[in-house]
Amino acid sequence: MLHYKKFIKDNSSDWVVFIHGAGGSSSIWFKQVRAYQEYFNVLLVDLRGHGKSKEMSTMKAYYKEKYTFKTVSRDVLEVLKQNKIESAHFVGVSLGTIIIRSIAEIKPEVVKSAVMCGAITRLDVRSRILVWLGHTFKKIVPFIWLYKLFAWVIMPKRNHQESRSMFISDAKNLAKKEFLKWFRLTYDVNPLLKYFKEKEMKNPTLYVMGSEDHMFLPPVKKMIGNFERSELKVIEGCGHVCNIEEPELFNKISIEYLIKQSSNVHQDTLAN
Structure with missing residues:
Protein backbone atom coordinates (compact mmCIF):
# COMPACT_ATOMS: atom_id res chain seq x y z
CA MET A 1 0.00 0.00 0.00
CA LEU A 2 1.23 3.47 -0.89
CA HIS A 3 1.95 6.02 1.79
CA TYR A 4 -0.71 8.71 1.84
CA LYS A 5 -1.91 11.60 3.95
CA LYS A 6 -5.48 12.84 4.34
CA PHE A 7 -6.81 16.30 5.19
CA ILE A 8 -10.55 16.06 5.81
CA LYS A 9 -12.78 19.13 5.66
CA ASP A 10 -16.06 17.31 6.26
CA ASN A 11 -17.92 14.21 5.17
CA SER A 12 -19.97 15.99 2.50
CA SER A 13 -17.09 17.65 0.63
CA ASP A 14 -15.60 16.30 -2.60
CA TRP A 15 -12.17 14.68 -2.54
CA VAL A 16 -9.15 15.99 -4.44
CA LYS A 31 1.81 25.28 -1.52
CA GLN A 32 -1.60 23.85 -2.40
CA VAL A 33 -2.78 21.94 0.67
CA ARG A 34 -3.98 24.82 2.84
CA ALA A 35 -5.84 26.54 -0.01
CA TYR A 36 -7.54 23.35 -1.14
CA GLN A 37 -8.53 22.37 2.41
CA GLU A 38 -10.91 25.30 2.53
CA SER A 57 10.54 -1.21 -3.19
CA THR A 58 12.04 -3.50 -0.52
CA MET A 59 9.09 -5.92 -0.73
CA LYS A 60 9.83 -8.96 -2.87
CA ALA A 61 6.62 -8.75 -4.91
CA TYR A 62 7.24 -5.13 -5.90
CA TYR A 63 10.95 -5.66 -6.51
CA LYS A 64 10.25 -8.36 -9.11
CA GLU A 65 7.25 -6.67 -10.70
CA LYS A 66 7.72 -4.73 -13.92
CA TYR A 67 6.37 -1.21 -13.58
CA THR A 68 3.76 -0.06 -16.06
CA PHE A 69 1.45 2.92 -16.01
CA LYS A 70 -1.38 0.50 -15.25
CA THR A 71 0.33 -0.99 -12.19
CA VAL A 72 1.22 2.46 -10.86
CA SER A 73 -2.35 3.66 -11.48
CA ARG A 74 -3.83 0.64 -9.73
CA ASP A 75 -1.71 1.47 -6.67
CA VAL A 76 -3.57 4.79 -6.46
CA LEU A 77 -6.95 3.16 -7.04
CA GLU A 78 -6.21 0.75 -4.17
CA VAL A 79 -5.65 3.71 -1.82
CA LEU A 80 -9.00 5.17 -2.87
CA LYS A 81 -10.69 1.82 -2.31
CA GLN A 82 -9.18 1.44 1.15
CA ASN A 83 -10.43 4.90 2.09
CA LYS A 84 -13.87 4.28 0.55
CA ILE A 85 -13.49 7.15 -1.90
CA GLU A 86 -15.76 6.28 -4.81
CA SER A 87 -14.86 9.30 -6.93
CA ALA A 88 -12.61 12.34 -6.73
CA HIS A 89 -11.10 15.24 -8.61
CA PHE A 90 -7.48 14.64 -9.58
CA VAL A 91 -4.64 17.16 -9.77
CA GLY A 92 -1.37 16.02 -11.34
CA VAL A 93 1.95 17.47 -12.38
CA SER A 94 4.33 16.39 -15.16
CA LEU A 95 4.38 12.59 -15.48
CA GLY A 96 1.63 12.46 -12.85
CA THR A 97 -0.74 13.75 -15.55
CA ILE A 98 -0.12 10.57 -17.56
CA ILE A 99 -1.04 8.50 -14.50
CA ILE A 100 -4.32 10.41 -14.17
CA ARG A 101 -5.09 9.68 -17.81
CA SER A 102 -4.34 6.02 -17.16
CA ILE A 103 -6.64 5.97 -14.10
CA ALA A 104 -9.39 7.51 -16.23
CA GLU A 105 -8.93 4.73 -18.78
CA ILE A 106 -9.01 1.96 -16.18
CA LYS A 107 -11.90 3.32 -14.12
CA PRO A 108 -13.43 6.50 -15.62
CA SER A 113 -12.59 16.03 -13.21
CA ALA A 114 -8.88 16.65 -13.61
CA VAL A 115 -6.37 19.47 -13.45
CA MET A 116 -3.19 18.79 -15.42
CA CYS A 117 -0.21 20.96 -14.45
CA GLY A 118 2.78 20.86 -16.79
CA ALA A 119 1.02 18.11 -18.71
CA ILE A 120 3.04 15.72 -20.84
CA THR A 121 1.05 14.93 -23.96
CA ARG A 122 3.84 14.30 -26.48
CA LEU A 123 7.58 13.75 -26.55
CA ASP A 124 9.17 16.03 -29.14
CA VAL A 125 12.64 15.56 -30.67
CA ARG A 126 14.39 17.09 -27.64
CA SER A 127 12.45 14.86 -25.25
CA ARG A 128 13.26 11.75 -27.26
CA ILE A 129 16.96 12.69 -27.33
CA LEU A 130 16.90 13.04 -23.52
CA VAL A 131 15.24 9.65 -23.18
CA TRP A 132 17.80 8.09 -25.55
CA LEU A 133 20.67 9.60 -23.55
CA GLY A 134 19.12 8.28 -20.37
CA HIS A 135 18.79 4.73 -21.69
CA THR A 136 22.30 4.83 -23.16
CA PHE A 137 24.07 5.98 -20.00
CA LYS A 138 21.72 4.91 -17.19
CA LYS A 139 23.95 2.03 -16.02
CA ILE A 140 27.29 3.81 -16.19
CA VAL A 141 26.44 7.33 -15.02
CA PRO A 142 25.00 8.18 -11.57
CA PHE A 143 21.27 8.54 -12.13
CA ILE A 144 21.16 11.85 -10.29
CA TRP A 145 23.39 13.33 -13.02
CA LEU A 146 20.81 12.29 -15.59
CA TYR A 147 18.00 13.68 -13.49
CA LYS A 148 19.82 17.00 -13.08
CA LEU A 149 20.30 17.14 -16.85
CA PHE A 150 16.60 16.50 -17.46
CA ALA A 151 15.65 19.14 -14.89
CA TRP A 152 17.91 21.77 -16.49
CA VAL A 153 16.64 21.08 -20.00
CA ILE A 154 12.97 21.11 -18.98
CA MET A 155 13.31 24.05 -16.53
CA PRO A 156 16.27 26.12 -17.75
CA LYS A 157 15.51 29.66 -16.58
CA ARG A 158 16.48 31.42 -13.36
CA ASN A 159 12.86 31.74 -12.25
CA HIS A 160 12.51 27.94 -12.59
CA GLN A 161 15.18 27.38 -9.95
CA GLU A 162 12.85 26.54 -7.05
CA SER A 163 11.00 23.94 -9.09
CA ARG A 164 14.23 22.53 -10.46
CA SER A 165 15.84 22.32 -7.02
CA MET A 166 12.82 20.63 -5.50
CA PHE A 167 12.67 17.98 -8.23
CA ILE A 168 16.39 17.24 -7.85
CA SER A 169 16.18 17.16 -4.04
CA ASP A 170 13.33 14.61 -4.10
CA ALA A 171 15.07 12.51 -6.74
CA LYS A 172 18.14 12.12 -4.48
CA ASN A 173 15.98 9.99 -2.18
CA LEU A 174 15.29 7.44 -4.91
CA ALA A 175 17.28 4.23 -4.89
CA LYS A 176 19.10 3.53 -8.18
CA LYS A 177 17.10 0.35 -8.83
CA GLU A 178 13.89 2.33 -8.32
CA PHE A 179 15.02 5.02 -10.75
CA LEU A 180 15.79 2.37 -13.38
CA LYS A 181 12.38 0.71 -12.94
CA TRP A 182 10.64 4.07 -13.40
CA PHE A 183 12.90 5.07 -16.27
CA ARG A 184 11.87 1.95 -18.17
CA LEU A 185 8.36 3.43 -18.24
CA THR A 186 9.64 5.84 -20.90
CA TYR A 187 9.45 2.95 -23.38
CA ASP A 188 5.66 3.04 -22.90
CA VAL A 189 5.26 6.82 -23.06
CA ASN A 190 5.16 7.47 -26.82
CA PRO A 191 2.57 4.83 -27.80
CA LEU A 192 0.46 5.74 -24.78
CA LEU A 193 0.62 9.48 -25.52
CA LYS A 194 -0.27 8.84 -29.15
CA TYR A 195 -3.38 7.00 -27.97
CA PHE A 196 -4.30 9.74 -25.48
CA LYS A 197 -3.77 12.43 -28.12
CA GLU A 198 -6.37 10.80 -30.32
CA LYS A 199 -8.87 10.17 -27.52
CA GLU A 200 -10.16 12.86 -25.17
CA MET A 201 -10.93 12.01 -21.56
CA LYS A 202 -14.61 11.59 -20.81
CA ASN A 203 -14.02 13.70 -17.73
CA PRO A 204 -13.81 17.54 -17.67
CA THR A 205 -10.14 18.50 -17.80
CA LEU A 206 -8.24 21.73 -17.22
CA TYR A 207 -4.66 22.03 -18.47
CA VAL A 208 -2.62 24.63 -16.56
CA MET A 209 0.63 25.32 -18.35
CA GLY A 210 3.42 27.87 -18.06
CA SER A 211 4.13 30.14 -21.01
CA GLU A 212 7.81 29.15 -20.63
CA ASP A 213 7.14 25.39 -20.64
CA HIS A 214 8.91 25.22 -24.00
CA MET A 215 8.86 21.42 -24.35
CA PHE A 216 5.29 20.61 -23.37
CA LEU A 217 3.06 23.67 -23.94
CA PRO A 218 3.01 23.59 -27.79
CA PRO A 219 1.67 20.01 -28.07
CA VAL A 220 -0.99 20.72 -25.42
CA LYS A 221 -2.19 23.75 -27.39
CA LYS A 222 -2.38 21.67 -30.54
CA MET A 223 -4.11 18.73 -28.87
CA ILE A 224 -6.94 20.49 -27.07
CA GLY A 225 -7.90 22.36 -30.24
CA ASN A 226 -9.65 19.13 -31.23
CA PHE A 227 -11.17 18.41 -27.81
CA GLU A 228 -14.56 19.45 -26.43
CA ARG A 229 -14.30 18.79 -22.69
CA SER A 230 -10.83 20.26 -22.17
CA GLU A 231 -9.70 23.79 -21.35
CA LEU A 232 -6.28 25.43 -21.28
CA LYS A 233 -5.03 28.19 -18.97
CA VAL A 234 -1.54 29.56 -19.61
CA ILE A 235 0.29 31.31 -16.77
CA GLU A 236 2.65 33.94 -18.13
CA GLY A 237 6.30 33.94 -17.10
CA CYS A 238 6.02 30.46 -15.66
CA GLY A 239 7.81 27.21 -16.49
CA HIS A 240 6.94 23.53 -16.23
CA VAL A 241 5.81 23.46 -12.58
CA CYS A 242 3.23 26.24 -12.21
CA ASN A 243 2.04 25.12 -8.79
CA ILE A 244 5.49 25.92 -7.35
CA GLU A 245 6.40 29.02 -9.37
CA GLU A 246 3.00 30.76 -9.22
CA PRO A 247 1.14 28.97 -6.40
CA GLU A 248 -1.47 31.63 -5.64
CA LEU A 249 -2.50 31.98 -9.26
CA PHE A 250 -2.42 28.22 -9.81
CA ASN A 251 -4.56 27.68 -6.72
CA LYS A 252 -7.10 30.30 -7.78
CA ILE A 253 -7.41 28.96 -11.34
CA SER A 254 -7.56 25.29 -10.38
CA ILE A 255 -9.85 25.63 -7.34
CA GLU A 256 -12.34 27.77 -9.27
CA TYR A 257 -12.41 25.14 -11.99
CA LEU A 258 -12.90 22.24 -9.57
CA ILE A 259 -15.67 24.07 -7.73
CA LYS A 260 -17.54 24.35 -11.04
CA GLN A 261 -17.19 20.57 -11.49
CA SER A 262 -18.11 19.77 -7.89
CA SER A 263 -21.50 18.47 -6.82
CA ASN A 264 -20.98 19.44 -3.18
CA VAL A 265 -19.58 22.96 -3.35
CA HIS A 266 -21.87 25.90 -3.98
CA GLN A 267 -20.95 28.03 -6.99
CA ASP A 268 -20.80 31.17 -4.83
CA THR A 269 -18.35 29.64 -2.34
CA LEU A 270 -15.35 31.63 -3.61
CA ALA A 271 -17.27 34.87 -3.53
CA ASN A 272 -17.97 34.33 0.17
Whole structure:
Protein backbone atom coordinates (compact mmCIF):
# COMPACT_ATOMS: atom_id res chain seq x y z
CA MET A 1 0.00 0.00 0.00
CA LEU A 2 1.23 3.47 -0.89
CA HIS A 3 1.95 6.02 1.79
CA TYR A 4 -0.71 8.71 1.84
CA LYS A 5 -1.91 11.60 3.95
CA LYS A 6 -5.48 12.84 4.34
CA PHE A 7 -6.81 16.30 5.19
CA ILE A 8 -10.55 16.06 5.81
CA LYS A 9 -12.78 19.13 5.66
CA ASP A 10 -16.06 17.31 6.26
CA ASN A 11 -17.92 14.21 5.17
CA SER A 12 -19.97 15.99 2.50
CA SER A 13 -17.09 17.65 0.63
CA ASP A 14 -15.60 16.30 -2.60
CA TRP A 15 -12.17 14.68 -2.54
CA VAL A 16 -9.15 15.99 -4.44
CA VAL A 17 -6.31 13.53 -5.06
CA PHE A 18 -2.86 14.94 -5.84
CA ILE A 19 -0.46 12.94 -8.07
CA HIS A 20 3.19 14.00 -8.25
CA GLY A 21 5.65 13.30 -11.08
CA ALA A 22 8.47 10.78 -11.47
CA GLY A 23 11.30 11.34 -9.02
CA GLY A 24 9.19 13.65 -6.87
CA SER A 25 6.91 13.17 -3.89
CA SER A 26 3.70 14.55 -2.46
CA SER A 27 5.77 17.34 -0.85
CA ILE A 28 5.59 19.16 -4.19
CA TRP A 29 2.02 20.14 -3.26
CA PHE A 30 2.93 21.94 -0.03
CA LYS A 31 1.81 25.28 -1.52
CA GLN A 32 -1.60 23.85 -2.40
CA VAL A 33 -2.78 21.94 0.67
CA ARG A 34 -3.98 24.82 2.84
CA ALA A 35 -5.84 26.54 -0.01
CA TYR A 36 -7.54 23.35 -1.14
CA GLN A 37 -8.53 22.37 2.41
CA GLU A 38 -10.91 25.30 2.53
CA TYR A 39 -13.12 23.68 -0.11
CA PHE A 40 -12.27 19.98 -0.38
CA ASN A 41 -11.09 16.87 1.38
CA VAL A 42 -7.49 16.33 0.26
CA LEU A 43 -5.56 13.11 -0.36
CA LEU A 44 -1.79 13.26 -0.96
CA VAL A 45 -0.18 10.11 -2.36
CA ASP A 46 3.46 9.10 -2.64
CA LEU A 47 3.80 6.85 -5.70
CA ARG A 48 5.63 3.54 -5.35
CA GLY A 49 9.30 3.96 -4.54
CA HIS A 50 8.87 7.70 -3.93
CA GLY A 51 8.71 9.78 -0.77
CA LYS A 52 7.50 7.70 2.16
CA SER A 53 6.41 4.88 -0.16
CA LYS A 54 10.09 3.89 -0.53
CA GLU A 55 9.52 0.87 1.68
CA MET A 56 7.43 -0.75 -1.06
CA SER A 57 10.54 -1.21 -3.19
CA THR A 58 12.04 -3.50 -0.52
CA MET A 59 9.09 -5.92 -0.73
CA LYS A 60 9.83 -8.96 -2.87
CA ALA A 61 6.62 -8.75 -4.91
CA TYR A 62 7.24 -5.13 -5.90
CA TYR A 63 10.95 -5.66 -6.51
CA LYS A 64 10.25 -8.36 -9.11
CA GLU A 65 7.25 -6.67 -10.70
CA LYS A 66 7.72 -4.73 -13.92
CA TYR A 67 6.37 -1.21 -13.58
CA THR A 68 3.76 -0.06 -16.06
CA PHE A 69 1.45 2.92 -16.01
CA LYS A 70 -1.38 0.50 -15.25
CA THR A 71 0.33 -0.99 -12.19
CA VAL A 72 1.22 2.46 -10.86
CA SER A 73 -2.35 3.66 -11.48
CA ARG A 74 -3.83 0.64 -9.73
CA ASP A 75 -1.71 1.47 -6.67
CA VAL A 76 -3.57 4.79 -6.46
CA LEU A 77 -6.95 3.16 -7.04
CA GLU A 78 -6.21 0.75 -4.17
CA VAL A 79 -5.65 3.71 -1.82
CA LEU A 80 -9.00 5.17 -2.87
CA LYS A 81 -10.69 1.82 -2.31
CA GLN A 82 -9.18 1.44 1.15
CA ASN A 83 -10.43 4.90 2.09
CA LYS A 84 -13.87 4.28 0.55
CA ILE A 85 -13.49 7.15 -1.90
CA GLU A 86 -15.76 6.28 -4.81
CA SER A 87 -14.86 9.30 -6.93
CA ALA A 88 -12.61 12.34 -6.73
CA HIS A 89 -11.10 15.24 -8.61
CA PHE A 90 -7.48 14.64 -9.58
CA VAL A 91 -4.64 17.16 -9.77
CA GLY A 92 -1.37 16.02 -11.34
CA VAL A 93 1.95 17.47 -12.38
CA SER A 94 4.33 16.39 -15.16
CA LEU A 95 4.38 12.59 -15.48
CA GLY A 96 1.63 12.46 -12.85
CA THR A 97 -0.74 13.75 -15.55
CA ILE A 98 -0.12 10.57 -17.56
CA ILE A 99 -1.04 8.50 -14.50
CA ILE A 100 -4.32 10.41 -14.17
CA ARG A 101 -5.09 9.68 -17.81
CA SER A 102 -4.34 6.02 -17.16
CA ILE A 103 -6.64 5.97 -14.10
CA ALA A 104 -9.39 7.51 -16.23
CA GLU A 105 -8.93 4.73 -18.78
CA ILE A 106 -9.01 1.96 -16.18
CA LYS A 107 -11.90 3.32 -14.12
CA PRO A 108 -13.43 6.50 -15.62
CA GLU A 109 -16.20 6.73 -13.03
CA VAL A 110 -13.59 7.45 -10.34
CA VAL A 111 -12.48 10.71 -12.00
CA LYS A 112 -14.94 13.58 -11.52
CA SER A 113 -12.59 16.03 -13.21
CA ALA A 114 -8.88 16.65 -13.61
CA VAL A 115 -6.37 19.47 -13.45
CA MET A 116 -3.19 18.79 -15.42
CA CYS A 117 -0.21 20.96 -14.45
CA GLY A 118 2.78 20.86 -16.79
CA ALA A 119 1.02 18.11 -18.71
CA ILE A 120 3.04 15.72 -20.84
CA THR A 121 1.05 14.93 -23.96
CA ARG A 122 3.84 14.30 -26.48
CA LEU A 123 7.58 13.75 -26.55
CA ASP A 124 9.17 16.03 -29.14
CA VAL A 125 12.64 15.56 -30.67
CA ARG A 126 14.39 17.09 -27.64
CA SER A 127 12.45 14.86 -25.25
CA ARG A 128 13.26 11.75 -27.26
CA ILE A 129 16.96 12.69 -27.33
CA LEU A 130 16.90 13.04 -23.52
CA VAL A 131 15.24 9.65 -23.18
CA TRP A 132 17.80 8.09 -25.55
CA LEU A 133 20.67 9.60 -23.55
CA GLY A 134 19.12 8.28 -20.37
CA HIS A 135 18.79 4.73 -21.69
CA THR A 136 22.30 4.83 -23.16
CA PHE A 137 24.07 5.98 -20.00
CA LYS A 138 21.72 4.91 -17.19
CA LYS A 139 23.95 2.03 -16.02
CA ILE A 140 27.29 3.81 -16.19
CA VAL A 141 26.44 7.33 -15.02
CA PRO A 142 25.00 8.18 -11.57
CA PHE A 143 21.27 8.54 -12.13
CA ILE A 144 21.16 11.85 -10.29
CA TRP A 145 23.39 13.33 -13.02
CA LEU A 146 20.81 12.29 -15.59
CA TYR A 147 18.00 13.68 -13.49
CA LYS A 148 19.82 17.00 -13.08
CA LEU A 149 20.30 17.14 -16.85
CA PHE A 150 16.60 16.50 -17.46
CA ALA A 151 15.65 19.14 -14.89
CA TRP A 152 17.91 21.77 -16.49
CA VAL A 153 16.64 21.08 -20.00
CA ILE A 154 12.97 21.11 -18.98
CA MET A 155 13.31 24.05 -16.53
CA PRO A 156 16.27 26.12 -17.75
CA LYS A 157 15.51 29.66 -16.58
CA ARG A 158 16.48 31.42 -13.36
CA ASN A 159 12.86 31.74 -12.25
CA HIS A 160 12.51 27.94 -12.59
CA GLN A 161 15.18 27.38 -9.95
CA GLU A 162 12.85 26.54 -7.05
CA SER A 163 11.00 23.94 -9.09
CA ARG A 164 14.23 22.53 -10.46
CA SER A 165 15.84 22.32 -7.02
CA MET A 166 12.82 20.63 -5.50
CA PHE A 167 12.67 17.98 -8.23
CA ILE A 168 16.39 17.24 -7.85
CA SER A 169 16.18 17.16 -4.04
CA ASP A 170 13.33 14.61 -4.10
CA ALA A 171 15.07 12.51 -6.74
CA LYS A 172 18.14 12.12 -4.48
CA ASN A 173 15.98 9.99 -2.18
CA LEU A 174 15.29 7.44 -4.91
CA ALA A 175 17.28 4.23 -4.89
CA LYS A 176 19.10 3.53 -8.18
CA LYS A 177 17.10 0.35 -8.83
CA GLU A 178 13.89 2.33 -8.32
CA PHE A 179 15.02 5.02 -10.75
CA LEU A 180 15.79 2.37 -13.38
CA LYS A 181 12.38 0.71 -12.94
CA TRP A 182 10.64 4.07 -13.40
CA PHE A 183 12.90 5.07 -16.27
CA ARG A 184 11.87 1.95 -18.17
CA LEU A 185 8.36 3.43 -18.24
CA THR A 186 9.64 5.84 -20.90
CA TYR A 187 9.45 2.95 -23.38
CA ASP A 188 5.66 3.04 -22.90
CA VAL A 189 5.26 6.82 -23.06
CA ASN A 190 5.16 7.47 -26.82
CA PRO A 191 2.57 4.83 -27.80
CA LEU A 192 0.46 5.74 -24.78
CA LEU A 193 0.62 9.48 -25.52
CA LYS A 194 -0.27 8.84 -29.15
CA TYR A 195 -3.38 7.00 -27.97
CA PHE A 196 -4.30 9.74 -25.48
CA LYS A 197 -3.77 12.43 -28.12
CA GLU A 198 -6.37 10.80 -30.32
CA LYS A 199 -8.87 10.17 -27.52
CA GLU A 200 -10.16 12.86 -25.17
CA MET A 201 -10.93 12.01 -21.56
CA LYS A 202 -14.61 11.59 -20.81
CA ASN A 203 -14.02 13.70 -17.73
CA PRO A 204 -13.81 17.54 -17.67
CA THR A 205 -10.14 18.50 -17.80
CA LEU A 206 -8.24 21.73 -17.22
CA TYR A 207 -4.66 22.03 -18.47
CA VAL A 208 -2.62 24.63 -16.56
CA MET A 209 0.63 25.32 -18.35
CA GLY A 210 3.42 27.87 -18.06
CA SER A 211 4.13 30.14 -21.01
CA GLU A 212 7.81 29.15 -20.63
CA ASP A 213 7.14 25.39 -20.64
CA HIS A 214 8.91 25.22 -24.00
CA MET A 215 8.86 21.42 -24.35
CA PHE A 216 5.29 20.61 -23.37
CA LEU A 217 3.06 23.67 -23.94
CA PRO A 218 3.01 23.59 -27.79
CA PRO A 219 1.67 20.01 -28.07
CA VAL A 220 -0.99 20.72 -25.42
CA LYS A 221 -2.19 23.75 -27.39
CA LYS A 222 -2.38 21.67 -30.54
CA MET A 223 -4.11 18.73 -28.87
CA ILE A 224 -6.94 20.49 -27.07
CA GLY A 225 -7.90 22.36 -30.24
CA ASN A 226 -9.65 19.13 -31.23
CA PHE A 227 -11.17 18.41 -27.81
CA GLU A 228 -14.56 19.45 -26.43
CA ARG A 229 -14.30 18.79 -22.69
CA SER A 230 -10.83 20.26 -22.17
CA GLU A 231 -9.70 23.79 -21.35
CA LEU A 232 -6.28 25.43 -21.28
CA LYS A 233 -5.03 28.19 -18.97
CA VAL A 234 -1.54 29.56 -19.61
CA ILE A 235 0.29 31.31 -16.77
CA GLU A 236 2.65 33.94 -18.13
CA GLY A 237 6.30 33.94 -17.10
CA CYS A 238 6.02 30.46 -15.66
CA GLY A 239 7.81 27.21 -16.49
CA HIS A 240 6.94 23.53 -16.23
CA VAL A 241 5.81 23.46 -12.58
CA CYS A 242 3.23 26.24 -12.21
CA ASN A 243 2.04 25.12 -8.79
CA ILE A 244 5.49 25.92 -7.35
CA GLU A 245 6.40 29.02 -9.37
CA GLU A 246 3.00 30.76 -9.22
CA PRO A 247 1.14 28.97 -6.40
CA GLU A 248 -1.47 31.63 -5.64
CA LEU A 249 -2.50 31.98 -9.26
CA PHE A 250 -2.42 28.22 -9.81
CA ASN A 251 -4.56 27.68 -6.72
CA LYS A 252 -7.10 30.30 -7.78
CA ILE A 253 -7.41 28.96 -11.34
CA SER A 254 -7.56 25.29 -10.38
CA ILE A 255 -9.85 25.63 -7.34
CA GLU A 256 -12.34 27.77 -9.27
CA TYR A 257 -12.41 25.14 -11.99
CA LEU A 258 -12.90 22.24 -9.57
CA ILE A 259 -15.67 24.07 -7.73
CA LYS A 260 -17.54 24.35 -11.04
CA GLN A 261 -17.19 20.57 -11.49
CA SER A 262 -18.11 19.77 -7.89
CA SER A 263 -21.50 18.47 -6.82
CA ASN A 264 -20.98 19.44 -3.18
CA VAL A 265 -19.58 22.96 -3.35
CA HIS A 266 -21.87 25.90 -3.98
CA GLN A 267 -20.95 28.03 -6.99
CA ASP A 268 -20.80 31.17 -4.83
CA THR A 269 -18.35 29.64 -2.34
CA LEU A 270 -15.35 31.63 -3.61
CA ALA A 271 -17.27 34.87 -3.53
CA ASN A 272 -17.97 34.33 0.17
